[in-house]
Amino acid sequence: MALIRHHIAGTATGDDTRTGVVYDPATGAVQHQVVLASADETAAAVAAAAAALPGWRATSLIKRADVFFRLRQLLVERSDDLAAIITSEHGKVLSDAKGEISRGIENVEFAAGLVHLLKGEHAEQVSRGVDVHSVKQPVGVVACITPFNFPVMVPLWMTASAIACGNTVVLKPSEKDPSAALFLARLYEEAGLPAGVLNVVQGDKVAVDALLEAPEVRAVSFVGSTPIAQSIYERAAAHGKRVQALGGAKNHMVVMPDADLDGAADAAVSAAYGSAGERCMAVSVLVAVGDEVADALVAKVAERVAGLTIGAGTDAASEMGPLITGEHRDKVASYVTGAAAEGATVVVDGTRQDFPGDGFFLGVSLVDHVRPGMKVYDDEIFGPVLSVVRVASYEEAVELVNTSPFANGTAVFTRDGGTARQFEYDIEVGMVGVNVPIPVPVGAFSFGGWRSSLFGDSHIYGPESFHFYTRSKVVTSRWPDPSESQISLGFPSNH
Ligand code: NAD
Numbered sequence: 001m002a003l004i005r006h007h008i009a010g011t012a013t014g015d016d017t018r019t020g021v022v023y024d025p026a027t028g029a030v031q032h033q034v035v036l037a038s039a040d041e042t043a044a045a046v047a048a049a050a051a052a053l054p055g056w057r058a059t060s061l062i063k064r065a066d067v068f069f070r071l072r073q074l075l076v077e078r079s080d081d082l083a084a085i086i087t088s089e090h091g092k093v094l095s096d097a098k099g100e101i102s103r104g105i106e107n108v109e110f111a112a113g114l115v116h117l118l119k120g121e122h123a124e125q126v127s128r129g130v131d132v133h134s135v136k137q138p139v140g141v142v143a144c145i146t147p148f149n150f151p152v153m154v155p156l157w158m159t160a161s162a163i164a165c166g167n168t169v170v171l172k173p174s175e176k177d178p179s180a181a182l183f184l185a186r187l188y189e190e191a192g193l194p195a196g197v198l199n200v201v202q203g204d205k206v207a208v209d210a211l212l213e214a215p216e217v218r219a220v221s222f223v224g225s226t227p228i229a230q231s232i233y234e235r236a237a238a239h240g241k242r243v244q245a246l247g248g249a250k251n252h253m254v255v256m257p258d259a260d261l262d263g264a265a266d267a268a269v270s271a272a273y274g275s276a277g278e279r280c281m282a283v284s285v286l287v288a289v290g291d292e293v294a295d296a297l298v299a300k301v302a303e304r305v306a307g308l309t310i311g312a313g314t315d316a317a318s319e320m321g322p323l324i325t326g327e328h329r330d331k332v333a334s335y336v337t338g339a340a341a342e343g344a345t346v347v348v349d350g351t352r353q354d355f356p357g358d359g360f361f362l363g364v365s366l367v368d369h370v371r372p373g374m375k376v377y378d379d380e381i382f383g384p385v386l387s388v389v390r391v392a393s394y395e396e397a398v399e400l401v402n403t404s405p406f407a408n409g410t411a412v413f414t415r416d417g418g419t420a421r422q423f424e425y426d427i428e429v430g431m432v433g434v435n436v437p438i439p440v441p442v443g444a445f446s447f448g449g450w451r452s453s454l455f456g457d458s459h460i461y462g463p464e465s466f467h468f469y470t471r472s473k474v475v476t477s478r479w480p481d482p483s484e485s486q487i488s489l490g491f492p493s494n495h
Pocket residue numbers: 145146147148149150154172173174175203204205208209223224225226228229246247248249279280380382408449453
């Protein structure tokens with residue numbers, strides 16, 4: 001059994017003093033042990049990042065960009081190997097793992113444009129003989145703390161922009177699927193990134209606490225569940241750090257009576273059950289406007305899910321893999337069994353589906369007549385469970401979405417341009433789809449939710465990340481003509 005270790009200053013470190021287990025979710029077997037960092041080991045990673053900072057910051061922008069061009073190529077060439085790692089530890093099907101890699105590559109492509117993105121501004125002659133310009137400088141050492149569900153894409157959301165801006169990084173991936181982060185760190189170094197610029201610390205709360213307290217860490221990017229995101233935001237801010245902490249989600253897909261209901265049902269099934277619902281942008285609530293729409297959608301979704309193939313992610317026939325752990329699978333199942341007692345109608349009950357072996361598989365569920373106040377509605381389930389909430393009008397649908405504590409993504413399905421435009425205007429959610437169920441912005445835009453789906457004021461990747469990972473400095477300069485030199489004690493005025 002392999003021991004998955006840290007990657008600090010280009011070297012594998014860490015012993016088995018404190019370890020966690022890494023499962024193969026398709027078989028339920030423990031396949032690796034992962035070292036869990038002590039505070040001292042985490043401090044060593046921070047020290048390595050701090051030591052690498054002056055050299056990386058001084059590296060020319062063109063040379064920095066070279067790393068990202070090469071990294072992009074390596075990610076394309078090694079995507080089969082990387083997808084196999086994702087599938088073996090996370091469980092998602094290989095095609096989905098490849099999709100995650102391709103979305104992560106968008107972030108690398110964006111970062112490769114760093115020469116343009118780091119340009120400041122200049123104003124000539126703001127006063128006689130005085131010019132002003134602004135520069136964007138790296139913040140320093142950045143801590144990146146990532147969740148289990150996208151072990152490649154989310155680390156690339158953060159590391160690509162942070163490193164492009166001239167920072168050095170300590171990445172703390174999820175201890176549930178830790179190998180992909182190591183693969184990424186080695187790929188960065190193969191692409192020319194100096195050792196120490198990107199360090200990986202394996203671990204749990206102990207490592208996170210050490211990162212939050214380290215004075216050298218100047219900024220924290222976190223993605224994970226809402227309670228942890230909120231606590232990270234508060235603690236990192238209390239230690240004077242810049243912080244963005246993205247939390248959980250409960251994404252509503254509103255279907256209007258004029259929508260193409262077959263298209264909407266296809267979209268709902270894809271977005272609810274893809275990756276076993278373990279996506280922060282998964283559709284978990286179908287909001288049907290009118291009972292006629294609800295009845296038709298429930299029938300169409302039920303008909304479609306009957307044909308889904310659930311199996312090991314490595315099997316090309318599988319459309320959905322297992323969940324991340326047995327514990328999580330059982331928690332997800334408890335929401336379905338509890339829904340009937342709460343007064344909802346379980347139309348498709350995935351908890352009754354049997355699977356051979358000990359893998360963490362669960363069938364898909366569809367629950368109708370769900371209302372706010374039921375646990376199946378209120379909690380983020382993060383599994384293959386789609387709830388249907390019936391509303392009478394567009395206004396009621398908007399009210400439902402806008403009063404959810406989560407506000408990551410949402411979508412409206414309609415054929416009416418006016419309705420779509422009004423939805424875009426009215427809805428209080430960070431990412432909105434119009435006939436697009438999973439509106440994850442392309443890499444040239446930034447990603448982020450509102451309310452308890454994001455703590456902080458900066459969205460992640462894209463243009464906002466270049467703001468988050470840099471500090472701006474404004475320089476006012478004068479090159480006086482020595483012949484005009486004089487003493488003046490008045491406050492310098494530009495008029
Ligand atoms: P999680 O919150 O359990 O863990 C996220 C990270 O925090 C991991 O690295 C973990 O080791 C660390 N962590 C866990 N408990 C901690 C604690 N008490 N103190 C400090 N650190 C701790 O999340 P997860 O289960 O790995 O991932 C799933 C969650 O992430 C879901 O809620 C999902 O919606 C969310 N997510 C959100 C987005 C987004 O963009 N908003 C994207 C992906 C995932």
